[in-house]
Amino acid sequence: MSKAIKTLAVLTSGGDAPGMNAAIRAVVRTAVFYEKRIFGIKRGYDGLIEGDFEELNSKSVKNILNLGGTILKSARSEEFKTEAGQMKAYEQLQKHGVDGLIVIGGNGTFTGAHRFFEAHGVPVIGIPGTIDNDLFGTDYTIGYDTATNTVVDCIDKIRDTASSHNRLFFVEVMGRDSGFIAMNTAVAIGALDVILPEQNKSYEDLFVEIEKGASNKKTSNIVVVAEGNKLGDSFSIANKVREHFPQLDTKVTILGHLQRGGAPSCFDRVTASKLGVAAVEGLLNGRFDVMAGMVDEELTYTFLQQAVMNKAQLDPEMLRISKILAI
Numbered sequence: 001m002s003k004a005i006k007t008l009a010v011l012t013s014g015g016d017a018p019g020m021n022a023a024i025r026a027v028v029r030t031a032v033f034y035e036k037r038i039f040g041i042k043r044g045y046d047g048l049i050e051g052d053f054e055e056l057n058s059k060s061v062k063n064i065l066n067l068g069g070t071i072l073k074s075a076r077s078e079e080f081k082t083e084a085g086q087m088k089a090y091e092q093l094q095k096h097g098v099d100g101l102i103v104i105g106g107n108g109t110f111t112g113a114h115r116f117f118e119a120h121g122v123p124v125i126g127i128p129g130t131i132d133n134d135l136f137g138t139d140y141t142i143g144y145d146t147a148t149n150t151v152v153d154c155i156d157k158i159r160d161t162a163s164s165h166n167r168l169f170f171v172e173v174m175g176r177d178s179g180f181i182a183m184n185t186a187v188a189i190g191a192l193d194v195i196l197p198e199q200n201k202s203y204e205d206l207f208v209e210i211e212k213g214a215s216n217k218k219t220s221n222i223v224v225v226a227e228g229n230k231l232g233d234s235f236s237i238a239n240k241v242r243e244h245f246p247q248l249d250t251k252v253t254i255l256g257h258l259q260r261g262g263a264p265s266c267f268d269r270v271t272a273s274k275l276g277v278a279a280v281e282g283l284l285n286g287r288f289d290v291m292a293g294m295v296d297e298e299l300t301y302t303f304l305q306q307a308v309m310n311k312a313q314l315d316p317e318m319l320r321i322s323k324i325l326a327i
């Protein structure tokens, strides 16, 4: 274990995700366990550039394990994408004597962290925290489990009213470029169909599924729409469907940011705790420029660049299962 690293810092970046606080807690307590100093950096890379640092101890992270959001706050920083911004960030780390950085975030955060490591050689390690689950090198990103449970809970409620009125609902879920939330919740709520960013679905394909649902005399039909899909936003999709099936009573619900809030599930808390410990121990053992992740229940370290570039792939079997069960 490296004695060279004496002072660590942790930040959260990109979209917040339930379980980020559990990861912060694990990072801070593990650092304290190994007798290292630990700073919390506020507002992601913006706070890093501006020197918004606060020294933390084990008591600073009491009673946050169960909280959604992130006590460190998060940001999307345009300045960190520039060389000048990265230089300012490096100078802040030097000023505070930080010799190891832990970033909790998603693919954008890791892209920035890898560039930072290449430009300034700062030992950096990532913890996957995003509801999108779009990183290679971990089966689950922190926040994904809670977000999908929230979506299922919401769609179950929509189903009640949809059935009472014999309606067709398009429910839009998050996932900027990734269909994980949509695909898994579609199976979990028994969707008629799902529209994913990873697919080249046509309106004709969609109309065939809706026709099937209508001819089977179902009392309610729900199509789960991933936000980043190629057909369009859920309102324009619903309008096209109304033109084609004017007899159907068609509604749209966009679940939006409520998917990112709420207390983290047990699974997200446990994953965050494991990965928080693994990130600090990884850094202290000389593992830099990598993300700590869980694959088949095993702790793994994957290079940040690979975690981003290889992108987690949807299981095509899920689409097949969804289709079989929608008859």
Ligand SMILES: Nc1ncnc2c1ncn2[C@@H]1O[C@H](COP(=O)(O)OP(=O)(O)O)[C@@H](O)[C@H]1O
Binding pocket: 013, 014, 015, 045, 075, 076, 077, 078, 079, 080, 081, 082, 105, 106, 107, 108, 109, 110, 111, 112, 113, 115, 129, 130
């Ligand atoms: N190419 C890049 N170079 C430097 N920083 C980047 C780059 N891409 C993203 N980032 C930083 O990471 C932040 C978070 O990325 P974003 O995509 O918004 O969220 P997430 O990390 O959750 O995917 C961005 O606001 C930016 O500061």
Ligand SMILES: O=P(O)(O)OC[C@H]1O[C@](O)(COP(=O)(O)O)[C@@H](O)[C@@H]1O
Binding pocket: 014, 015, 016, 105, 106, 107, 108, 129, 130, 131, 132, 174, 175, 176, 227, 260
């Ligand atoms: O909160 P914002 O800035 O509107 O961003 C919305 C995006 O953030 C997410 O919730 C999470 O994405 P990231 O983890 O990549 O930030 C996406 O699903 C969604 O497209």
Ligand SMILES: [Mg+2]
Binding pocket: 014, 106, 107, 108, 130, 132
């Ligand atoms: Mg992302």
